Amino acid sequence: MATKEQYQPDTSEFETRERAFEKNIQVTRMAESVRLALMVVALLAGLTIVGTSANTLSVYDKTHVSTDFLLPLSGVWPSEFDLRPTIALVTCGTIIAITSAIALIASKASSIRYNPLIHSTVSCIASAICLIAGLVGTSFYYGVNRSDTVFSLQAWTCQFSHVPMTQAPHWGALCKESKAALYLTVMIIPLEVLVLGFSAYVSSAEKKQLVIRERKGSPAMS
Structure with a gap:
């Protein structure tokens, strides 16, 4: 008497989807790590811009007299x-x-981190603000620096950077600080474009992963 064959569910397709899903999660985590690293670079660049520019202003205030x-x-x-x-x-x-700094803190807050909509919104807004700040600072600096009649701090200090000074202001140091602040501000522009790109990718991937998780947890998919 022939025995009835038992049904063996084909799990190959399911396993393939699971592997693809896990791989997608890993790629998303890597992209998020890169995004956070770029944000840390932007934070450090912003602090350096403030420090160098503020120092040149401080030296000017201390050494400028009528x-x-x-x-x-x-x-x-x-x-x-x-x-x-x-x-x-x-x-x-x-x-x-x-x-x-606010964007980095928000990325670590669980109430924001695990809500794709809020997380992506905060990330994109923060990157856009930094990008606009970089564009404004750069365009304003180069716009004013074109003047042939009025000197800026960088134009004046770099003009005499080769002149040795035994007391403040030290032209060479001030010139380097001014250039460092300007170059870092210029660097912010492509940096924040990258952050925006990674933010968009992470946001899209997280939304897809959320949909897949919801389908897995629904009774219809059990």
Whole structure:
């Protein structure tokens, strides 16, 4: 008498989907790690921009005196001086640092981290703010620095960077600090574009993973 064959469920397709799902999770985690690393770089860059720009302003304030006073340092700075580019770098650097710090903290908060919509919104808004700050700081700096009649801090200090100074202001150091702040602000632009790209990818992947998890947990899929 022939025995009835027992039904053997085909698990190969299920296992393939599971492996693909796990691989997708791993790739998403890697992308999220890269995004967080880039945000840390943006935070450090923002702090450096603020530190270097603020220091150049501090040196200027300490060594600048009116030409009405017959003092040794009265002639080291021009009578007409435009501090707006440096002030713009301090402002934009502060915005970048604070926004990056808030975004990093938000990424670690469970109430935000495990909500794809809120998480992606916070990440994209933070990156957009930093990107705009970088664009504004860079464009403002180069726009004002084109003037042939009024000097900026970088233009003046770099003009005399080869002149040795035994006391403040040390032109070479101030020139390097001004350039470092400017170059880091320029670097923020492509950096935040990358962060936006990774944020968009992570957001899309997390939403898909959430849908798959919900389907797995639904009675219809059990």
